Amino acid sequence: MSYGNDIKKLAELSKIHFTLEELKEMEKDMASIMTLMDSIKTADIPQLQEIPLPDGMKNLREDAAEVKSSPKASDSQEEDSPPQTFTIPRIVE
Amino acid sequence: MSIIEQRQLLDRREISAIELTRSYLERIEEHSGLEAFLHVNNACEAAAAKAQARIDSGESLAFTGIPVGLKDNLCTFDMPTTCASKMLKGYIPPYDATVVAKLRSQDAVFLGKLNMDEFAMGATTTTSYYKKTRNPFDPNRVPGGSSGGSAAAVSAGLCSAALGSDTGGSIRQPASFCGITGMRPTYGMVSRYGCVAFASSLDQVGPLGLSAKDCAQLLAAVAGADGHDQTSQHSTGLFAERSSAGMADDFMNSRYEQFPEKAPEIHLGVVKELLGESVEPETRQAVLNAAEWYRNAGCQVSEISIPILEHAVPAYYLISSAEASANLSRFDGVRYGHRINKPSSYEDLVEKSRAEGFGWEVKRRILLGSYALCSGYYDDYYIKATRLANALRSEYSRLFETYDAILSPASPMAAFAFDAVPEDPAQLYLADICTVGAALAGLPSLSTPCGLTSDGLPIGLMMTGSRWSDSKILCLADAFERSFKRPAPKINAS
Numbered sequence: 052m053s054y055g056n057d058i059k060k061l062a063e064l065s066k067i068h069f070t071l072e073e074l075k076e077m078e079k080d081m082a083s084i085m086t087l088m089d090s091i092k093t094a095d096i097p098q099l100q101e102i103p104l105p106d107g108m109k110n111l112r113e114d115a116a117e118v119k120s121s122p123k124a125s126d127s128q129e130e131d132s133p134p135q136t137f138t139i140p141r142i143v144e
Numbered sequence: 145m146s147i148i149e150q151r152q153l154l155d156r157r158e159i160s161a162i163e164l165t166r167s168y169l170e171r172i173e174e175h176s177g178l179e180a181f182l183h184v185n186n187a188c189e190a191a192a193a194k195a196q197a198r199i200d201s202g203e204s205l206a207f208t209g210i211p212v213g214l215k216d217n218l219c220t221f222d223m224p225t226t227c228a229s230k231m232l233k234g235y236i237p238p239y240d241a242t243v244v245a246k247l248r249s250q251d252a253v254f255l256g257k258l259n260m261d262e263f264a265m266g267a268t269t270t271t272s273y274y275k276k277t278r279n280p281f282d283p284n285r286v287p288g289g290s291s292g293g294s295a296a297a298v299s300a301g302l303c304s305a306a307l308g309s310d311t312g313g314s315i316r317q318p319a320s321f322c323g324i325t326g327m328r329p330t331y332g333m334v335s336r337y338g339c340v341a342f343a344s345s346l347d348q349v350g351p352l353g354l355s356a357k358d359c360a361q362l363l364a365a366v367a368g369a370d371g372h373d374q375t376s377q378h379s380t381g382l383f384a385e386r387s388s389a390g391m392a393d394d395f396m397n398s399r400y401e402q403f404p405e406k407a408p409e410i411h412l413g414v415v416k417e418l419l420g421e422s423v424e425p426e427t428r429q430a431v432l433n434a435a436e437w438y439r440n441a442g443c444q445v446s447e448i449s450i451p452i453l454e455h456a457v458p459a460y461y462l463i464s465s466a467e468a469s470a471n472l473s474r475f476d477g478v479r480y481g482h483r484i485n486k487p488s489s490y491e492d493l494v495e496k497s498r499a500e501g502f503g504w505e506v507k508r509r510i511l512l513g514s515y516a517l518c519s520g521y522y523d524d525y526y527i528k529a530t531r532l533a534n535a536l537r538s539e540y541s542r543l544f545e546t547y548d549a550i551l552s553p554a555s556p557m558a559a560f561a562f563d564a565v566p567e568d569p570a571q572l573y574l575a576d577i578c579t580v581g582a583a584l585a586g587l588p589s590l591s592t593p594c595g596l597t598s599d600g601l602p603i604g605l606m607m608t609g610s611r612w613s614d615s616k617i618l619c620l621a622d623a624f625e626r627s628f629k630r631p632a633p634k635i636n637a638s
Contacts, residue, residue: 061511064518065469066476067502068495080508080569081515084461087570088512091458091528114519 057081064116147210147304147358154199154209161199161209165192165253168211172255172302175635177283179275180297182216183224184256195251207252207365213303215294216257217264218349219338220244223254227340228272229262231481231501241338242373243307243349243366250365255303259293262503263472264314264342266290267572268565271505276562279321280633281601285559288318294352295322300635305353305362309339311346312460313554313579316591319352320554320604323593323631325621326352327359330611331586332377334363335370341471343464344375346583354630356592356621363614407442410620411547416449418552418578427553430595430603435551437624448543448550452536453581459536460580461573462516462529468506469513475501508569533584540585544610549617553578554591554604578606588614592621593630602631 058078062069069077145153153159165188172184185191188211195209214220217227219237226232240248247254261271269277269292277292279285280300287296291308295318298306308315310328319326327350334349341347351362370376414435419428439445477483477497484500487493502510516525543550555578566572582589587608594605605624609617 057515058511061514061518064514065507065510066473066491066494066498067507067510068492068499077508077511081511083568083570084508084512084573085515087573088458088462088516088525091455091462091532092524094452094455094528094532114517 064114066116145304146355147206147353147361150210150304151204151206155204157199161192161195161253162189164209165189165211165255168255168301168303171300175280175300175302177278178280178296178300178302178635179277180258180287180293180300180302181213181256182226182228182259182272182274182293185223185254187222188253188255191251191253195253198251205250206361207247207250209251209253210304211253211255212247212362213255213258213294213297213306214244215260215291215306215308217260217309217340217342218244218257218307219340220254220257223257225257225340226274227263228260228274229481229501229503229506230273231475231498232340233273233482235481237338239338241349242335242370244338246366246368252365258291258297258306258308260308261290261292261314262506263340263468264290264309264311264347265468265505265509267313267317267575269293269318270562270565271503273503279559280635281323281559281631282599282634285561285601286321286565288321288555288559290314290318291326291352292318292321295319295324295326298322298324298352298354299633305351305358307349307362307366308352309342309347309349310579310583311343311348311464312583313576315350315352316554316579316589316604316606317576319591320593320602320606321559323602323633324352324354325356325359325590325592325625326350327356327363327590327614327618328582328588329363329367329614330588332375333367333588333612333614335366335368335373335376337370337372337376341467343467344471345467346460346464348583355625356590356618359590360615360618360622363618407438408444410438410443410549412438412443412445413448413543413547413550414445415453415550415552416447417451417453418556422574422577423553423556424558424597426595426597427555427557427603431551431553431605434594434605434624434628437627438551438620441623445551446547448547450536450539450543450581452532452539453577455532456536456581456584457574457577459529459532460576460584461512462525463533463584465509465513466516466526467513469510469517472502472506472510477501505569536581537585540581540587540608540610544613548609549613549620550608552606552608554606555579558597558599558601558603582606582608587611588617590617590621592625594624594628596631600631600634
């Protein structure tokens with residue numbers, strides 16, 4: 052398995068800037084690390100099947116890096132808010 | 145000199161807290177080449193004077209005037225807390241960690257903050273951004289990690305005892321490398337509030353000392369439920385309902401203290417998988433000799449097998465790195481830590497601040513954690529790792545129906561040279577095989593010296609007990625320590 056594209060995607064998700072040289076070095080490190088991590092796939096212990104998945108782990112959001120509050124959005128909030136405060140939506144009536 | 149002996153000297157006015165503190169400051173200066181401290185507290189003499197006033201008033205507690213060192217991931221409002229990272233250079237938290245506050249309330253004297261692997265990620269203390277701590281037994285060798293500064297300082301007599309943190313072995317392995325006793329308490333026994341988070345389901349603060357008794361004293365002072373940490377609990381064991389001063393009584397009244405008489409009731413298991421070919425022969429022999437000592441003392445000692453331990457290292461790294469990737473997302477150049485100059489955008493600010501602020505090992509762990517949590521790989525890695533950790537807990541629970549404690553080495557090898565640190569990160573990760581099992585299961589586990597290699601390097605015996613049996617394994621270790629002379633370091637790194 053090649054981790055090249057994965058490393059670039061992971062760097063984006065992790066919000067860490069890497070130079071091209073650093074990406075290559077990290078790819079080499081991660082290849083070695085993932086060989087070790089992949090060994091967990093061979094774990095075939097009867098108890099594993101007996102442990103149910105927690106409910107909260109069944110519905111996961113899509114993996115994507117996103118900016119949830121931009122400075123622009125913050126500015127627009129500030130226009131309607133008293134100084135040093137933000138207005139947040141009412142979520143409980 | 146033990147903490148109890150120092151307490152007696154202080155309370156009898158045979159030495160003052162200021163004199164005791166100065167003697168440690170002189171040693172810290174004398175052995176500055178060990179590079180154990182990241183920050184020496186310039187206010188500790190004033191703290192000692194305050195402690196002395198309390199002693200003079202006849203109101204001293206167990207740690208009043210006792211000089212203690214703190215791992216640099218424990219928040220202190222009056223000293224920097226950097227986690228040995230450029231990211232937190234110069235950061236002074238606005239509050240004390242609960243463990244620090246508890247010791248401060250007793251007027252313990254904080255000598256300073258101790259070096260560590262960056263954000264507690266490592267087993268050598270070489271990932272620190274600031275300095276490389278040396279092993280007091282051989283300055284060309286690592287002290288272990290991540291609590292390497294804490295272990296080296298205690299071993300070299302630069303503080304009476306120290307606090308560290310153990311996520312996957314970060315107290316026990318350096319204690320083993322530096323010839324001292326170090327303990328990871330039951331998960332939940334000690335508050336994590338103010339311990340900068342690495343992997344929240346695994347992190348645990350614990351003591352490092354010259355003996356099991358010193359560790360017991362320090363553990364008693366910092367243990368207990370804390371409203372700031374919902375995972376902390378009051379012990380159901382011997383530590384329950386006790387004041388810190390009463391800890392020594394708990395310890396002395398334990399049936400394990402009456403060791404020679406009660407030994408036949410004690411069942412010990414020696415883990416077959418942790419004495420295999422990957423373990424250095426001298427380490428294996430020292431652990432087997434220690435097991436033989438318990439057998440000769442009357443204990444029932446048997447070989448046990450935990451086959452699932454084969455997968456404990458990848459399970460540990462997947463879970464801890466997944467949690468680290470989330471915990472360290474707070475270091476974004478906005479809310480905390482290092483920030484680049486003149487960013488071109490918000491994304492540029494965050495990505496480059498993190499690139500500059502974090503070291504290589506931290507970046508590797510964050511990427512590994514992000515990988516384990518990716519939707520395409522989540523089931524294969526993170527979920528499987530958590531299921532394996534659950535299975536490991538079940539296996540340990542089954543074993544503790546029969547056994548009082550489980551014995552193994554704390555590390556497959558003694559301290560290695562700086563130039564022998566493996567370049568392949570996976571090779572270094574595999575060296576955690578002895579310690580990660582107890583961490584994943586949330587069990588109390590300690591390392592105590594049990595031998596020396598032909599090179600004069602300490603070997604650690606690891607003892608793991610069931611949840612809340614912290615006092616039991618401390619007492620078992622104490623019994624062994626009373627028959628085994630603790631190795632003294634050469635401390636030639638000044």
